[in-house]
Amino acid sequence: QLQLQESGPGLVKASETLSLTCTVSGGSIDSSNYYWGWIRQPPGKGLEWIGSVYHSAYTYYNPSLKSRVTISIDTSKNHFSLKLSSVTAADTAVYYCARHSRVSSKSLNWFDPWGQGTLVTVSS
Amino acid sequence: QSVLTQPPSASGTPGQRVTISCSGSSSSIGSNTVNWYQQLPGTAPKLLIYSNNQRPSGVPDRFSGSKSGTSASLAISGLQSEDEADYYCAAWDDSLGGHVVFGGGTKLTVL
Numbered sequence: 001q002l003q004l005q006e007s008g009p010g011l012v013k014a015s016e017t018l019s020l021t022c023t024v025s026g027g028s029i030d031s032s033n034y035y036w037g038w039i040r041q042p043p044g045k046g047l048e049w050i051g052s053v054y055h056s057a058y059t060y061y062n063p064s065l066k067s068r069v070t071i072s073i074d075t076s077k078n079h080f081s082l083k084l085s086s087v088t089a090a091d092t093a094v095y096y097c098a099r100h101s102r103v104s105s106k107s108l109n110w111f112d113p114w115g116q117g118t119l120v121t122v123s124s
Numbered sequence: 125q126s127v128l129t130q131p132p133s134a135s136g137t138p139g140q141r142v143t144i145s146c147s148g149s150s151s152s153i154g155s156n157t158v159n160w161y162q163q164l165p166g167t168a169p170k171l172l173i174y175s176n177n178q179r180p181s182g183v184p185d186r187f188s189g190s191k192s193g194t195s196a197s198l199a200i201s202g203l204q205s206e207d208e209a210d211y212y213c214a215a216w217d218d219s220l221g222g223h224v225v226f227g228g229g230t231k232l233t234v235l
Contacts, residue, residue: 037224039169046212046226046227046228046229047161047169047212047214047226047229048226049214049223049224049225049226052224060221060222060223060224061223062223062224063220063221063223096168096169101174103156103216106218106222107156107216107218107222108216108222108224109156109157109159109174109175109216110159110171110174110175110214111159111161111169111171111214112170112171112174112180113171114168114169114170115168116167116168117168
């Protein structure tokens, strides 16, 4: 059974870089059928996709976050990571990682399964 | 502001049938399939419907999805108290190089 687990600091200072890692267990991250994604949810608000990475390191990013986001993958460690720079209070959210199904080289589809999520608070 | 539009709330009594709509554009729902997620209070979202109308293993057949043009719907029949949750639609959007768009979410209350 595939499981994903987010890890990283729960508190980040404003203007600094948020860094999280998602460790995948029960399956290989080196699959041609899947990307691996990050999604966030501010307290009391809806879901926002951040970006997704393929085992080749090809990425798709949310256009509204693209200038601040880097998603990388390490197939040897079976994990992928998120870096979000120049954070503000608006970046306070629960951050989820999830497996992202691949339809074609130009289209992705559903997220399943999801990690349990980790709350990251940006302090001033 | 979300790119996919959902009603913020919906409600029904046990046993009733409830539908939740999701409206998009030609580059999102009009060109790609729709997925639905259920988020129970305090938990991570869970895939409920994928590729417009497919149910993952373990999802009751009370849940069904449909798509027409640039809109989609989630239907829940035989409503149960444990269905009280937030529901999100999502789709791939071909514009701007390709990206995922979510609806704003619909909070379903079982009266």
